[in-house]
Amino acid sequence: MLIKIPKLSRAPTLLHFLFRYKCSLGLWDQNISTDIKLKVEKHWCDEVLENNHENGEKVYILPMFPYPSGNLHMGHVRVYTISDTLARFYKLNGKNVIHPIGWDAFGLPAENAAIERNIPPHKWTESNISTMKKQLTELSYNFDWHRELSTCDPKYYKWTQYIFLKLHEHGLAYQSKANVNWDPIDKTVLADEQVDENGCSWRSGAKVEKRVLTQWFIKTTKFAKDLYDGLSSNYLENWRDIINLQKHWIGECNGVIVTFDITLGDKIKKFDVWSAEPYKFIHGECLCISKNNLIFEELSEHEIKSLKCLNPITGLEVNIYATDDIVYPEGRDTYLVCSLDPKDKYIIENLNICPNKCTKNLLLDKDNEKAVKIAVNKNCGGYFVSSKLKDWLISRQRYWGTPIPIIHCSKCGTVPVPYKDLPIELPLENSNNHNIPTLSNLDSWRNCECPQCGGKAARETDTMDTFVDSSWYYYRFLDPHNNEVPFEKSKLIGTTPVSCYIGGKEHAVLHLYYARFMSHFLHSLGWTPNKEPFKRLLVQGMVMGQSYKIKSSGKYIPPENVEKVGNNYKEKGTDAPVVVQWEKMSKSKYNGENPQRLLTSYGCDTTRLLILADVPPATTRRWSDTTLPGVLNFQHRLWLTIREFLTFRQKSELIQRNITPSEKYIEYERLLRDARNFFTATTTYHFKYTQKLSNNVPAEVIANSKEYELALAHLIIMLSPVTPHFCSELWAGFVSAPERVTKDTILWHNNVLEQDWPVVDRDYGLSFQCKKAVELALSQESVKKRVSRGILRIKYELYPDTRAILHITTKQKVVKAEQEVNVA
Known part of the structure; x- marks a missing residue:
């Protein structure tokens, strides 16, 4: 049976025009429905998007x-x-x-x-x-x-090109021949990380081919140690296992890179040599290089045997040995041999290398420091990096990407585009010709003048990896x-x-x-x-959908073609056994969910609440309509709660003035206060909705209680970030009730999106365990170190579930340190 509520009418006063106040639709006598939700969303859409x-x-x-x-x-x-x-x-x-x-x-x-x-x-x-x-x-x-x-x-990628030129200016963007992964379907190079464990492209699924191409790289390895150490920065919060993923990718920076020179014909080629013992750059006798290295690509056997390179640390030439008979460091195909390293003894013997004749006692630690210092001063390396980390290959042989701002001139070589000429725009007028997947055949765009000599030149036709745009x-x-x-x-x-x-x-x-x-x-x-x-x-976490595929063939079929027989699933019409599993949503697997269906069927707020319900954000979500009834019931219960509130606040026989409340009334007030403070603290910490404030409260309490009023206000405010339209309507109905007893803390003439987030009452005592958590937090070693630097300010927050977070600002460096402690 519906409770008939008279429509509440208020004559507009000056206050209504002074404050941003919008009235409810006044549909409280109707049960909540999708139609009402859509009307509510239309009514409140402007307010929801403006504060x-x-x-x-x-x-x-x-x-x-x-x-x-x-x-x-x-x-x-x-x-x-x-x-x-x-x-x-x-x-x-x-x-x-x-x-x-x-x-x-x-x-x-x-x-x-x-x-x-x-x-x-x-x-x-x-x-x-x-x-x-x-x-x-x-x-x-x-x-x-x-x-x-x-x-x-172009207004954006102009500045991507600008940053590229800065990288080039600082020696961090360079071009080099490389063995690359070629996708024969997408006709472009792929970075190693874009090839799966089966050697297939992450995009097309094609088996990649190996090719030798001249490509553009960004020397990310120069910042490897800084990036690795940065993962221990006080700035980082809640990175959890991502720190380990990043550290694993970068690798322990336990070696040093130095860039050597080698003369090949009339060209000087530069290449990097990595060593875990920097002193070898001073005392090394020779350099071993794998036979697969591209340095040897066009050399005769005689030329290879007489090959030497210049060690920039000593300024001396070093013999090169082409060999695959040694174990190279992970990810490297060069190895600097030194007789002062006991591990290199067998290499020296096998290659008949004359060992270092220096017999004096060497301070190798000092030579390690010396080699690094020389490399840094000569700008030829000296930075620490793991052996496995590679530079970032950014060349892509496709049209739809940021053009690399480089010009190639037969006289001047590789010439950066002047900053004033940016952006180098894609030729959109030619983009209808989709038989051309690259810029290389668009002569009208490719041919240009050299900005240095004015002669004929050609633009770089590779475009940048999209990771550059998003970096x-x-x-x-x-x-x-x-x-x-x-x-x-x-x-x-x-x-x-x-x-x-x-x-x-x-x-x-x-x-x-x-x-x-x-x-x-x-x-x-x-x-x-x-x-x-x-x-x-x-x-x-990823949103997963339930997929169905025929067991014998692995073919995916839509859910409407599946029937359950006992505990098993079969394809309708054939009775073929069907495998049921949870997988990433995909059209090809028929397990996707169209957000438009949810918006049309249930409205925006219900869709938002549905996607956040049940599981924490970081957890993989198995999408199912089984969550929907709980969400709809929750909204229905809140709608009924406002209806009850409006009804009982208008019944004069329930309103108590100057009457001593009963013990039962006082007990409900206490329980409501406990619930409000507990869920305010918990929601602030976990930020998730709650629904226990609105259950089984007597009409007398609803009609008169300040605690009920506050509890309901806090509940609507805390839910509003998730369902802003719905809560705007709940709030407009809530504040239209007469006989409000809460005189402070609530901005009654502002909408719900302009309220202050609820806080726990100052005089409300949380558990002893929470206070104990503060003592434990202060005793943590990481906190003690910061305390020893001298404290400017310290504050803590207490939450239910025995959690405490400390915020510490020190004199040495203004930082905020957070310490979370769980007490069993």
């Missing part, structure tokens, strides 16, 4: 920007719901939140899709961006659209309309490193490594205030 605190402390919430594929998938919905929820949470805490979005728009998928459809890739990309932007808006993600950028926009975008977001430089340092101060970076674990190695490298490089130029780009990481 911010521009004067508060800056908090930079950054989700990884999407590739514009044309349609959102559930992975998109999950990551952007998480980021939007966090952004709204911090806004309610009075922060000035920066929450930008853009498009990682270059790359093979867009180009291949455009070829299939016989349309230019820029048209395909623009269409997809338009579609996805509309979908993101339908989900009410409160992005800073004025910061929007696209990596395929620095987080800085451009903070100064997106600057036409003079990539970004001003002043725009980064107080905002970087990124407060929380959100994305999938599949990007936690390569993209994160390249982004960290770029940030360290830009910091070395003095462009940024910090080395590390990202403070806190939130790596969300």
Whole structure:
């Protein structure tokens, strides 16, 4: 039976015009339905997308920007719901939140899709961006659209080219022959990490071929030690196992690289030599090189036997031995031999090398330091790196990418494009010809004048790996309309490193490594205030769908073609046994979920709540409609709670004035206060919704209780980051009730998105275990070290579940240290 509630009418007063106040739709006498939810979302859409605190402390919430594929998938919905929820949470805490979005728009998928459809890739990309932007808006993600950028926009990739030239200027971008992985389907080079364990391309699935090509590299290895040590930085929060993944990728930096010179015909070729014992660069007798090294590619056997190279540390020539009879360091095909190393004795004997005649007692540790110092001073190496880490191969032989700003001249050699001539734009007028997958045959674009001698020259026709575009975008977001430089340092101060970076674990190695490298490089130029780009990481789990495939053939079939017989699954019509498993969502596996179906069937807020329900963000989510009833019931219960609140607050016979409350009333007040404080603390810490504040409360308490009023207010405020429209409507109904008894802490004439985030009552005592957690936190060794430096300020936060977090600022360096302790 429905409770009939008279529509509440209030004559507009001056206060209503002074405050940002919008009335409820007043549909409380109806049961909540999708139709009502959609009306609510339409009613509140403007308010949901407009609030911010521009004067508060800056908090930079950054989700990884999407590739514009044309349609959102559930992975998109999950990551952007998480980021939007966090952004709204911090806004309610009075922060000035920066929450930008853009498009990682270059790359093979867009180009291949455009070829299939016989349309230019820029048209395909623009269409997809338009579609996805509309979908993101339908989900009410409160992005800073004025910061929007696209990596395929010349206004953006001009500065990618600018940064490339800076890398080249500092000797960190170079061209070299290399054995590369060639994808015969996509007709481009792949980095080693883009080839799976079966030797197949990560994109096309084709078996890769080995080719020798001249390619562009970025010398990331020069920053390896800095990047490895940076993983222990106080800036990093919540990186957890990502630190180990990064460390494993970089490797222990236990050796030194020095760049040697070798004369081949009329050319001098440079190549790197790695050694775990730097003293060998001073005392080494010879250099062993694998026969597969490209140095020997066009040399005769006689030429190889007489080959020498120049050791820049000593200035002396060193004999080269081509051999595969020794064990080379992991990932290397050169080895510096020295008789002072006992391990090299058998090499010296086998190769008949004359050993070092120096018999005096050597201080090899000092020679290690000496060799490194000489290499650094001569700018020929001296940096520490693991043997296995390779430089970043960025050349791609495809059209749809950032052009590399280099010109090749027969007279002047490799010439950087002058900064004033940037950007070097893609020739969009030629992009209709999709039989040409590269820029190399577009003569009208390729042919040019040399900027040094004015003679005939040719542009570089390789484009950059899209990882280059995404290695620095987080800085451009903070100064997106600057036409003079990539970004001003002043725009980064107080905002970087990124407060929380959100994305999938599949990007936690390569993209994160390249982004960290770029940030360290830009910091070395003095462009940024910090080395590390990202403070806190939130790596969300993958959204999995249930797939069905025929056991005998492995063929995937749609779920509607499957039936369950007892405990087994079979294909309808054939009775063929079917294997059921959870896999990453994919159209080809018929296990995807279309977000548009959820938006149409249940509305934006329910979809957002559904994707966050049940499992923490970092956990893999098995998508199923079984979660839906709980979410719908929760919304229904809140709707009924506001209905009850409005009803009982209008019944004069329930209103108690100047009457001593009963013991039962007082007990409910105490329980409500306990529940409110507990869930306020817990939700602040875990930031997830709760529903126990609204159950089984007597009408007398609902009609009169300040604690009930506060509990309900806090519940709606804390849920609003997840379901902003729904909570805006709940709040508008809630504040329209007469007889409000809470006179402070609530901004009654502001909407829910303009409230202050609830806090635990100052006089509310948390458990003894929580306070004990503070004592344990203070006793931690990592905290003691910081304390010994001298404390400027220390504060702690207490939470239920015996958790405590300390914030310590020291004199030596202003840092914030957080210590979390769990007490059994």
